[in-house]
Each structure stands twice: as C-alpha cells, then as structure tokens.
Amino acid sequence: MALKATVHVMLKDGVLDPQGEAVRHALGTLGFEGVQAVRQGKVIELDLAATDKVAAEAEVRAMCDKLLANTVIEKFTVTIA
Template sequence: MIKARVTVTLKNGVLDPQGKAIGGALSTLGFSGVGSVRQGKVFDLELDGSDKAKAEDELKAMCEKLLANTVIEDYTVSVT
C-alpha cells in the first residue's frame, strides 16, 4: 500500500477571492500580522502496490484529468 498526498494551489497571478476573504476574517478575529492568504486543497490517497515510480505517474495523470484544473492550478505529489 502506497500513501500519497496531492496538494493543489492556484497559480501565481490567479486571483484568489476566497483567500482574500479568509485573510479579512482573520484580521477581524484579531489575528494581526497576517499578510496575503492563498487557499488550496489537499487529497490524501492510498494506492495498491509498492512501485513508487508507477504510483507517481498515476497520481500525475489523476491530477491532469480530474484533481487539478491545470489552466489555473498547480499541483504537487508526495509519495511515502
């Protein structure tokens, strides 16, 4: 069994209204000193098998086809 984490974030230069709203809410709640906030999403997956290279290739294909909108999002894959 291979455990993996995929992190998807907006590309630099893409507006992030949700991140801006979170930053404003943090300020309203009294958390000072917070600069800009960017939000993203995390996927934790368990894959059958033990071949890490094959798992990384499959995870990248999953990102390209479903998990990330590669026009506006970047992704990173971490396999343990």
C-alpha cells in the same frame, strides 16, 4: 506494501484567490492584523494498491491532470510514501 499519495493543489501565482482574501479579511476582523495575504488550496490523500513508487507517482500525476487539479489555474505537487 501499499503506498500513500499526498497531492497538494494550489492556485497558480497571479490567479486571484477570493477564498484566501475572505479568510485574510476574517482574520483581520478577529484581531489578527499581521496577516498580509492568504492563499487557500487543498490536500488530497490517496491510498494506493500500487507497490512501485515511480509507477504510482506517474499514475497520480495522470489523475491530477485529468481530474484532481484544474491545471489551467492550479499547480500541484505529489508525494508518495
């Protein structure tokens, strides 16, 4: 049985999010005045050939450290299903 990994990448707390601020401003101009802040991130889905969840999670975390996330300014979570 192949596994699916879902990676959620977000900017770390304290890092400015100009895209999120642009979305918040645009929502306000569309009449959605109750939105106080927006943080924008990304979701990456990976279909894996691996069958061992522990090994798959370790491999996906290595992928995040090397390519999928900029760990200086971003944090990530990995879910394996």
